[in-house]
Amino acid sequence: MPFTLSKILALLAQPSSVLVICVLAGLWLMRRDGSRLGRRLAWGGALGLLVCGLFPVGNLFILPLEQRFASVPRPAQSDRVAGIIILGGFEDGWVSAGRGGLGLNEAAERVTEALRLGLRHPEAKVVFTGGVGGLLARNTGAAEPVAAFLMDGGIAQDRLVLEGRARNTYENAVFTRDLVEPKPGERWYLVTSAYHMPRSMGLFRKAGFDVIAYPVDYRTRGAEDLMRFFERIPQGLMRLDLAVNEWLGLLAYRALGRIDELFPGP
Structure with a gap:
């Protein structure tokens, strides 16, 4: 389509x-x-x-x-993690370009929790994937402000991998797979909003990229x-x-x- x-x-x-x-x-x-x-x-x-x-x-x-992936266990400190993939959608490239820094929206936990995970596993690559996905959006990608935020938070530049072309989750999966070329047996964690995780996991699996869910940005507390x-x-x-x-x-x-x-x- x-x-x-x-x-x-x-x-x-x-x-x-x-x-x-x-x-x-x-x-x-x-x-x-x-x-x-x-x-x-x-x-x-x-x-x-x-x-x-x-x-x-x-x-x-x-x-x-x-709730679909809410019970997936988080990685232990001793686990060796190959990479952490952060799906875009939390950043406001338009505001970032005009105001400086990194403009964030309600899904900001995607990057803050990924930063925490990245600091806990210094051996892991940290991948950001996200381009300009809005219908009326101009050329205001946020890959560079996101990279600057992560480096300011303590992630070394040589650990960062930036993918700034993807306009939707399907392209996130395909472009990231082609960029990082994951090897069998590697542990790659996918960080995105909990409500978005089922669709994201399905797309990455179909693309042949066996990622592990790391849901964040919950909008509900539970059944209550x-x-x-x-x-x-x-x-x-x-x-x-x-x-x-x-x-x-x-x-x-x-x-x-x-x-x-x-x-x-x-």
């Missing part, structure tokens, strides 16, 4: 987008002829925004993703969050959009044959 088309479809398939479209379409129909369908669409969309924004609907969808309401409507809608986008990504990659299982697990 072409990159631009996939981004457009993902945008239109987000629950918040669908609900807003329903409200707007309903208002337009009501203004045109006062139809019952218009009223149903408008009120249904508005109610959906309220329910999905305040009720823990997003947690219901994201919790299974986060299924009863935890959101304080603001945008919070709940963002959580639901994030989870649904991940499930749709799994469906799409399975349909395209880029993963072997619909819901990859340990």
